[in-house]
Amino acid sequence: MTKTDEKIQPFNIVIVGQTNRLQYEALLFAASLHATNPDFPGRFFVAEPQPGSLWQDDPRITNAHVLDLLAEFGAEILPFENRYFGQKYPHGNKIEALAALPTGEPFVFFDTDTLITGDLTEVPFDFDRPSASNKVEGTWPKPELYGPGYTAIWKSLYDRFGLDFESSLDLGQPDEYWRRYLYFNAGFFYYKCPKLFGDRFADYAVDIKTDPPEELACQSLNPWLDQIALPLVIHSFGGGRDALPDGYLDGDYSCHYRTMPLLYARESDKVVDLLEDIAAPNRVKKVLKQYEPIKRFVFQGKGEKARALFDRDHLPRREQQIRQQLKKNGLWLR
Known part of the structure; x- marks a missing residue:
């Protein structure tokens, strides 16, 4: 690019x-x-x-x-x-x-x-x-067994605000699968x-x-x-899921890491190197060390231990699985 x-x-x-x-x-x-x-x-x-x-x-x-x-x-x-x-x-x-x-x-x-x-x-x-x-993962909604499904839930919101529901759908995805919406x-x-x-x-x-x-x-x-x-x-406003090409944000140009444990567990060497470079100057380090997750993961070696637990080419599909592995090894801080 x-x-x-x-x-x-x-x-x-x-x-x-x-x-x-x-x-x-x-x-x-x-x-x-x-x-x-x-x-x-x-x-x-x-x-x-x-x-x-x-x-x-x-x-x-x-x-x-x-x-x-x-x-x-x-x-x-x-x-x-x-x-x-x-x-x-x-x-x-x-x-x-x-x-x-x-x-x-x-x-x-x-x-x-x-x-x-x-x-x-x-x-x-x-x-x-x-x-x-x-x-994004399919975090919302969570349809009940005998309640409204994805279509009914999302359509009710589009109808509420006078928006065209059908044009928002990804018809390449199955009906009642969260990525369709x-x-x-x-x-x-x-x-x-x-x-x-x-x-x-x-x-x-x-x-x-x-x-x-x-x-x-x-x-x-x-x-x-x-x-x-x-x-x-x-x-x-006429936008949508394909308005920005893939690979830029949440890709080569930005990283939404969420937490220090998740950053070290799943992000690229490029991201980790950048983090450690910008945290290294003494005037920055002495401030960042006041926050426990940064102190422990960036400066005290927990990041390296978290990184060793995972193969970044074959990560678990769900973030929750990564969190559970980190917790199991005493490497979860928020």
Whole structure:
């Protein structure tokens, strides 16, 4: 994959940063972006929820050294208010943060537990056709034996928002198999305007949460609400599963690692080498060592032990199997 001769459309990047785990993951994201995209032409925002009635404690980044390093790596702290979610559903931060971004400027949202591994200006985004991560398992819905199936559940949501259900289907997949239905991991998504996308994302998510269709009566919405609403939003703006070619994000240009144990268990040597390179400078290391999973896996050898358990060319099919093996060997930390 090489950069085309076409002029690159500038875009902004946003992740969510707050106290505890996410502030250290934000630092790793920022360091990886700085290392692989030193001349990134857009703005890089770390969206930070502000104290309010929807938070029991102050959610802002508390570590001054983290803030200093984020600034050094080009991040701008972007405060935002929670109107709908907050403490009870922190996944909602990725929805509400969009309201604070510059209106009318293309954006790419990444989950904070991501490393940037390549030049993002080479990724062929079509910001008029939104998409999101296809690195997903069939986590929702979970149809009951005598209840509505996949078709009935998903169709009820498309009908709720006046969307065409049939055009969202992958007809190459069997009926009542989860991959037939538009479903994404919300680890990244993008569009030409954060206000348009964010307003609709919030409207759909709040509507589903407060008044779910009866077909969802036996379905859990927590923590899946963002991933339930996301395909509906993407479809409503003319996007879909094939809007971005495979191999770029969640491929050669980014890695959504989820946890340190999973990173070492299943990701490539390229990803591990990048992680250890960006964590090595003393000013970075002394901050990252304050977070136990990074301390133990990157600096104290647990990562090497986790890596030795798996053949990355023949990994278990399901993430749960990897987690179980790590737990069995005392190598699971979150």
